[in-house]
Amino acid sequence: MITEHKTADVNFESLLRIFTVPEGPDSTLTQIEEKLSRNLNEFLRDHIVAEEKPLRDIEKDFSNATIPEKPEFVSDHTQHLLDTLVSQSVHTSAPSFIGHMTSALPYFLMPLSKIMIALNQNLVKIETSKAFTPLERQVLGMLHRLIYGRDDSFYAQWMHSANHSLGAFCSGGTIANITALWVARNNALKAQGDFQGVEKEGLFKAMKHYGYEGLAVLVSERGHYSLKKAADVLGIGQEGLVAVKTDNQNRICPQALAQRITELKANNIKPFAVIGVAGTTETGNIDPLQAIAKVCQQENCHFHVDAAWGGATLMSNNYRHLLAGVELADSVTIDAHKQLYIPMGAGMVLFKQPDAMKSIEHHAQYILRKGSKDLGSHTLEGSRSGMAMLVYAAMHIISRPGYELLIDQSIDKANYFANLIGQQEDFELVSQPELCLLTYRYVPQRAQNALEKAQGEHRVTLNELINELTKFIQKRQRETGKSFVSRTRLNPAKWDHLNTIVFRVVLANPLTGCDILNHILQQQREIAQQAPKLMAQINHTVEQIFSADNSV
């Protein structure tokens, strides 16, 4: 009855087969999948090429913008993917790759992911997700309780309430932060008298109604770059994201915060939200959350905590005190794909008050009808996968004490590494670990002494040369394909806030042993010797500094 179209090499019967007939047990794809299931680390070691290939060369394999006119066999294409894509991907779970926030994953999550994908639920509404909807609400409830610690009756009342939401599950920390600031903005500019609220009438009318000249969100200088994006997209403008001074530990100065708010208000600019950072991306430090909460209460500001990375620390009863005050926040961002060891794409934002998200609630005729429990009425995203299932499973299989161990050993390891660096004469620890993140650099001992002695231009020159060396070491180490630390730029008080390039290390991978840490330092020391010209320049400058000193 249905017309059969015929095209070269493609017919409807063979096409139906890809939907009904699985790959055979001997097929390339099945065998590759089995190898991966038997031993993921071996699979990655065997298939990811260690030596770095220039991006320009990799791009040649991905240069054809035409959608193929001829179908490929699954086995052929799988081999092609192994050769061109997998081989040139990044070994994010390698124990010696300690430069990312992406770590190894528990094995059980791989088959569970496959089940999740095969079920192909759409969490936007119950009709396409059913039990996944209460499951996601429970996961949000668990995280809410981890942060706010409300009692059973609170969760019995609100967790599954149709018109309330304890938070939103989303693709990542950026969308979580945008959601939090969206809620905060709409609550700050809500309906009043004839004005129907910013969500209805828009920002221009809202500003005129409230008589503000501008809006501001305050965060420390160490806030995540995504907040600028949030300020842009929400119509506040990047200038509305006000950077507040930090202390020597990269933590926001509460007095400076209060002062900036006073200044803004004097200029008729409304500071509607303050963001506390719980785990800065570059140094892993945590803002004094209690002090920020106090300022927010006084100033009637929304208090958001960006704990995308550090939030998992709440799982450890030994370290959760580091985030003291987080329970005072109006909203908190946590990424489960960071220190909760879930695959990429599991962000969450939690709200203290179950009705906070009312200001962004939306409904439609054929979906998200009023009174329905559809999750989509409180999310920025529409269609979404059932990722929450993986968080749910990990919570049950690892359990809170298991996460505690993982968190504790990460922090212990960072402290071990900080001590190790401290013991080396030719390394400088730049930021102490507060969580499992630290920064350091390679500086030959005599250069360290010279840097301390030097003043003005001499110091700047020497520091710049050391920056060049740090960049060189980091790139070369990455290119060998055996280990990886990332790099960033800091402005340490110790060095007059000079631009200082540092190695950045995140020690969340439980497979990273102390031997690897020792080895990484040794390798960096050796790589430094592969830049004889730069080393000679450093030595020359060092000697200049000492001779200038002697001549005084």
Added chain:
Amino acid sequence: MITEHKTADVNFESLLRIFTVPEGPDSTLTQIEEKLSRNLNEFLRDHIVAEEKPLRDIEKDFSNATIPEKPEFVSDHTQHLLDTLVSQSVHTSAPSFIGHMTSALPYFLMPLSKIMIALNQNLVKIETSKAFTPLERQVLGMLHRLIYGRDDSFYAQWMHSANHSLGAFCSGGTIANITALWVARNNALKAQGDFQGVEKEGLFKAMKHYGYEGLAVLVSERGHYSLKKAADVLGIGQEGLVAVKTDNQNRICPQALAQRITELKANNIKPFAVIGVAGTTETGNIDPLQAIAKVCQQENCHFHVDAAWGGATLMSNNYRHLLAGVELADSVTIDAHKQLYIPMGAGMVLFKQPDAMKSIEHHAQYILRKGSKDLGSHTLEGSRSGMAMLVYAAMHIISRPGYELLIDQSIDKANYFANLIGQQEDFELVSQPELCLLTYRYVPQRAQNALEKAQGEHRVTLNELINELTKFIQKRQRETGKSFVSRTRLNPAKWDHLNTIVFRVVLANPLTGCDILNHILQQQREIAQQAPKLMAQINHTVEQIFSADNSV
């Protein structure tokens, strides 16, 4: 060296094992995964319980907000997931579940998904994704070419250019639409003279600088609900989303569009974007894109096409003419997780001009450095998974002619079903399929005649009763768990634009055969008889109408 923490039932060695030792071949999880790999449809049939359980009961299984203090064995937890979650999930790939835009998936995507998740790349930057970055750029290039058909030299120049982007890969159509409107807003309110652009100074100052009283985005009454969200989040306000009248085929009226623009401008409101819908969610109709493009050119508006669902039609040389004019759009949204048969979470927005996204470009110190090819400098989201790999693989394995067949057979099937409905005396086809989506309802023949005869209140009463019946049938059919059509509310011209509840059917699943369509109608007819009271009311009203008619 690293302290060993001890907690009841959890120790670091057993914890390490979940990262290093795979599930054994006899483990529950491995066996379940194997069963799923051998025969997905059987697995889903066996494990998803057909009979509907009330949501309230399902919620009881997901009511504990405490993160467990005791770890569970993987096998135990897997069984728990099967019993409580999988059993109560939605069989989205069942051939008789024709109410969603979610369909069956090709088998090869399941093992590939597992590989993708095991690699755990983060596409925000090259450092954590390497070859995945050029791959994603190629996928965007392929979709760009499918829409805009530029030549080889165009893609050679722009596809891998560091400071350009042909589009953005994202979690879904909502983020894609928001991204398009974000770009359009920022381009409409760009830097000029002393004004540094809306992205820097925010919407309030932008409006004052340009002297506008408001902003507007125009779309037909049938536009997707997510656009309201977009208008809210971007600070335009939901009132700024102006609904334009549609014709009897649910297509925007270009004259009405031009007139609305004139009215807005007369009120000093800036219409900065018009959205053409290519596949309305409720009826699957396509706006006259060429006519909209003409209006946009005249008015200097950004022209966006929301082809989240219908965009895949471009794969068919037999039907791509239905979207004629899409190549004139400044930006286009396409969801690969709809008619490109990719798992949930694969949205895309494409931009005609390679420099269009400059207005939302952003950089940071430790990532997305200027001149880098990091994808994250042009996406709303930050961390993202390697989903693009699945689109890439499907393009190669299915190929364009394969997709053409899939699209063609879907449309053919919809036409077949429309004819079938037309042949039944007791069914009314409410919207003709243009793509593979149609709407209809069950109305006993005498009631149809009465509805045509009736006027005023009689017609309203009868129509309301039929609405009740449609709702009843749809719910009851869903509850039996054997088949599923969705429902929505339309206002057909034929019935004086009365609120009319209809069954909504999407025929994208290649496994749905004609026998199933016949059976679904038969079942609906039978279910109607299970509402004797409602049927009696309908009959009573019908007789009233005829007797009133006779008495005239």
